[in-house]
Amino acid sequence: MQREFIETRVIAILSMILKVPVDSIATREALAQWDSLKHIEIVFAIEDELGIQFSEAELAELDSVASIVDAAMGRHAA
Amino acid sequence: MRHDIRIEGYAFRLRPVNDSDASFICRLRTDGYLNRFLHASSPRIEDQLEWLGRYYDRPDDYYFVVEALATGASEGVISIYDVEAHGKRGEWGRWILRPKSLAAIESAWLIYRVAFDRIGLEEVYCRTVAANTAVVSFHDSCGITNQRLLPNHFELGGRAHDAVEHSVSRASWIELGARLSRLAQLTARRIVRV
Numbered sequence: 120m121q122r123e124f125i126e127t128r129v130i131a132i133l134s135m136i137l138k139v140p141v142d143s144i145a146t147r148e149a150l151a152q153w154d155s156l157k158h159i160e161i162v163f164a165i166e167d168e169l170g171i172q173f174s175e176a177e178l179a180e181l182d183s184v185a186s187i188v189d190a191a192m193g194r195h196a197a
Numbered sequence: 198m199r200h201d202i203r204i205e206g207y208a209f210r211l212r213p214v215n216d217s218d219a220s221f222i223c224r225l226r227t228d229g230y231l232n233r234f235l236h237a238s239s240p241r242i243e244d245q246l247e248w249l250g251r252y253y254d255r256p257d258d259y260y261f262v263v264e265a266l267a268t269g270a271s272e273g274v275i276s277i278y279d280v281e282a283h284g285k286r287g288e289w290g291r292w293i294l295r296p297k298s299l300a301a302i303e304s305a306w307l308i309y310r311v312a313f314d315r316i317g318l319e320e321v322y323c324r325t326v327a328a329n330t331a332v333v334s335f336h337d338s339c340g341i342t343n344q345r346l347l348p349n350h351f352e353l354g355g356r357a358h359d360a361v362e363h364s365v366s367r368a369s370w371i372e373l374g375a376r377l378s379r380l381a382q383l384t385a386r387r388i389v390r391v
Contacts, residue, residue: 151330155301156338159380175387179297 125169125195126188132164133184147182171195199253202261202315206303207385209272211261211311214252218262219245221271225293234326235293236353257287259311263294263304267388272300275308277316285319287312292323292332299384301335306377313370320366326351327359336363339373 126143133141137152147153153161162181166172171194173181181187203212214222219242225231226238226245239245252260257280263272273294280287289308294300312321324347325332336344341363350360365373 152334152338154331154334154338156335156380159302159384163383173387175299178299178384178387 122188122192125191126184128168129165129184129187129191132168133161136161136164141184143184145184165191169195198256198258200259202259202311204307204311204315205266206307207382208266208388209300209303209307210264210266211275211304211307212264214249214260214262214274216246216249218271218274219249221262222274225274225295228296230296231293234329234332234353234358259316260291261308261311263298263300263307265300265388271295272298273304275304277308277312277318277321280316280318287316287318287321289321289323299388302377302384303381305335305339306374306381309365309370309374309377313367313374318367320364322362322364324350324360324362326353327361333361336361339363340376341365341369341373343369 130141130143130145133145133153136157137150139150139152141150147158158181162173162178165187169191171191173190173194177190181190200213204210223238223240223242223245226235227240232238252258258276258278260274260276262274264270265272274291275289276291277287277289278291289312292304292308294304309321312318323336325336327333327346343364343366345362347360347362349357351358
């Protein structure tokens with residue numbers, strides 16, 4: 120699965136759940152709406168969309184579009 | 198106050214605070230990132246033990262440690278306090294979780310269960326420093342619509358800070374509880390079992 124496709128889907132899901140425009144450099148720290156509850160909703164939506172499952176260790180580290188895309192790419196390569 | 202309320206969820210539990218938690222509480226409350234919106238705390242364990250001693254004598258104050266079920270590791274702390282004399286309304290707070298903890302949703306779910314199912318409150322509220330936007334957003338994301346701004350409610354570092362109060366009634370808890378339970382269950386499936 121190509122990175123560009125994954126990034127597009129991740130951004131779309133983040134925008135939908137956070138209800139704000141999100142771009143490729145968005146981070147959890149910069150978006151007040153990206154709280155602990157939204158984070159879980161985001162992660163599970165991305166897992167469903169991409170057919171992957173993040174580990175417990177990864178869940179807490181997925182704090183930006185870039186880190187989510189990197190982790191998703193890693194899951195697809197595995 | 199000393200109490201014996203213990204409650205388990207899917208991956209975490211709440212159990213009563215005791216003196217052996219003093220060091221952990223000190224570390225949480227003096228963490229430079231976690232304590233941005235907290236009242237100043239002494240880093241001395243002796244001072245924390247003194248505070249706990251006063252807490253044990255304080256009625257209608259329920260302080261818990263959040264623990265991981267699989268390992269018993271401490272994840273954070275959370276409390277219910279200021280329960281009104283007729284026992285129908287109380288506040289929850291002192292909510293601090295270690296960095297990267299996945300216990301936020303489940304610990305909130307569990308404290309609401311304590312409030313409504315164990316203590317028998319009719320309403321529970323949480324007051325958050327307005328500038329603590331992540332936690333304010335968490336309560337908003339829970340779908341809590343009964344909220345109000347309390348101007349200059351907190352004094353931190355010699356300055357007054359506005360607070361946002363989110364209130365949950367027993368009636369609105371039904372839907373909120375179901376939502377938090379579902380999300381806590383999903384999160385728990387990711388947490389490694391020892």
